[in-house]
Amino acid sequence: MSNDMQNLMEEIEKSMVRLRRGEIVSGKVINVTNNEIFVNVGYKSDGIIPKDEISNDITVQPSELVKEGDEIKVYVLSLDDGDGNVLLSKKRVDLTKGWDDLEKIKEAESLVETKVIEAVKGGVVAIARGVRCFIPASQLSDRFVDNLKSFEGKSFTTKVMEIDRKRNKAVLSRKVVLAEENKHKKVELFSKLDKGMQISGEVKRITDFGAFVDIGGIDGLVHISDLSWGRVKHPSEVVTIGDIVKVVVLDFDKDKGKVSLGLKQTQKQPWDDVELKYPIGSIVEGKVVRLVDFGAFVELEVGLDGLVHISQISEKHIAKPSEELHIGQKVKVKVLDVKPEEKRISLSITAADEKEEAIEYVAENSPTTIGEILEENK
Template sequence: MVDGLTMNNSGVSEPEPETMESIMEQIDSVNIHRGSVVEGTVVDAREDGWLVDVGYKCEGFLPRREWSHRAIVEKVGEPQVGDRIRVQVTNVGQGEEAQLNLSRWRCEFDERWNALEEKLAQSDVIEVEGIRKVKGGLIVDCCGLEGFIPISHLAEEGRGINPANLVGKTFPVKLVEKDRRKRRLVLSRRSILDEEMASLREEFYANVHEGDILEGEVSSITSFGVFVNLGAMEGLVHITELSWQRGAKAKDLVQKGDKVKVKVIGIDRENNRVSLSLKQAQEDPWVGVTSRWTVGQRTKGVVTNLADFGAFVEIEPGVEGLIHIGDLSWSRVKHPKEVLKKGQEVEVVILEVDGDRRRIGLGLKQLNDPWANVSEKYSKDQVVTVKVVRLADFGAFVEIEDGVEGLIHISQLSRQRVEKPSDVLREGQEVQAKILEVNPSEKRIRLSLRALEEPTGEERHEERREERRRRPAREDHGHSRQQGYVQQQEEFSFTIGDHLNLNR
């Protein structure tokens, strides 16, 4: 052998056959130690892992748990026999039972973390991609590593967002916290958005003033109003500024995502709040109301609200009038709900129009006046059946027919002295009364119970005396004597029945 070569019969040199010693020397020359990153070939697949030939004196074992890690965004599948893979040596055994332990995810993690560090050294803003929604926030792909964005850091301050809306989307973030040992990455999208919004707000405040009409998009609907996205910031349309119509509901007027025109009615720069109005961006329905509605005009409307003092009726969109409780019915009404109900369509007559004060007075009872032909149905001395509707200190109000009431004065309740009307009558009682006066122009009828009672003997005697006093005196003396004689007879025409009635 010369320099490791041998000569065959033909005189050609051949390499010296490898011996076990030469193979061991080659293996020992490979620099394998804990932490080394080497490339090898998968030579066998087992249930608990893979055998990998990395050029060492024994094959390395890669457990399945060392293939990947939750901190890594995995984009490749498990290896097959014959695949070339890069691994990190985690343990090098010695002796006859020496074993080489390997890990793939550890070298992957180190490489990706180093790449992240390099990017952060160049800029504090990095691009990430949303992976999945988790409790409390969003998991993102940051340089192949999983990072976490708390839900409070997903949107600008004061606004909420559904983390699921960012899954699959790429967006910039800033680093909040990183811990290599704990493999922890916490990021923030809000800090970038806040900076962008601060710049946009400054531009907004410089160009927008109260009274401006802007176009925006309905971003959310609440019980107290509607939020409208104006681009640089959101403004609130309070429920009272939604419509000129009373009691209008937000969900009946707009939907989320609708494009709307709004008027700026307030700017609070200190608290970053903008107050908006939908109705003021539209024409005011009260403008020109006096030219459209006149006293005495009849129309139809819808009852929008009932109050103790009356009923509100919308006679055109955004224009309401009030039917005072006294104009609901000719009969006594304790509450408007006795006559009307909310949502009911009614015919009304215009009683008053005040455009400056935005008031329209309406009447319901004026459509049918029961006093119109009272003088034709009722006359003096007519006896009618009435119903007591209420009692007062000075007398009793009685209903002659629907909408027509009369008064029985306390002095006309009885021929006897009456201290209070409740001593004689009670509400709801039906009695007969005699009409003393009918006055349709003043809507007044006076009645009497006393006129239907029989007078006592003393009362008849007093009536006769009163009648004689009213007789005219005659100059004829003879006639006077005769008259005196007759008068004397009349004064003593007092019967036993009169005496009994008087004692009684």
């Protein structure tokens, strides 16, 4: 080799960066693939960042983090990966800064953006500032969580509850953040609430005594008696979890944070215009819904029952209604009397039968018009 060439090689070597294993250096991205990032760190050979050293977030593609020409800091893992390349890590640089950030965030009692990457036993693994953190199932939501996998891929703000850098342990909470948010929402919502106002909400929980509806940060109770104008054995007969419903604010207590809601109050009262819908003398069909010693209650429509006295059930003498009727039976009844103010309708099965028989007889055997018969039987 000539002296000139040797001198040139020595100059090139002098201009090269002297790398040491374990140090952090700057470099320029020269190529990005699905599995690697190639970086020029000014050394005699290029550096390679393998996929498992790019980020703790295994769901992120290399191209989402860097592009050609970007200046990045990298950690030197090895000066020769076996093929003459320098083995680098971006993840370890991010981790160092990430732990620093998390410690400062915890000290300042601030919040940190977090992304869930995996559901595990007892909670989920999440990435915050490049650090793998744990969120216990009890800290994922302000409600019971039965499907941890539904959180995978979701991002939200959390609070740093515990951090131990030596043990690589960081515990986060989303529940604390939600509780604070709900506190502000409740204050704002209560300032706008008024009795009688209608508001939309989502059914969040169903119990034996009613349904809880989220009206924007507050779960108000629709008591079972306020779900429908009709009889309701269980709230699930009327609503299901996830339903969006319109409700009326019946009452609220700002100090206790309680709101009473009504669903049936958004629907027309069945006793409105009852005299027009069921005039005296008309014959209608209903369903037997209750049997008592003195008669049977027949439902004409949801929330509207009429009484058939035991004397109006059959032409023959019966000791109890169950001798002729059963729950759920469809029957024809004649309206005898209507008292809207008392919410009472008197019905008759025998009178309805007589009228039906009379109409059939006239139609078959008499020139008398059906209209005349109806008039006589009023």
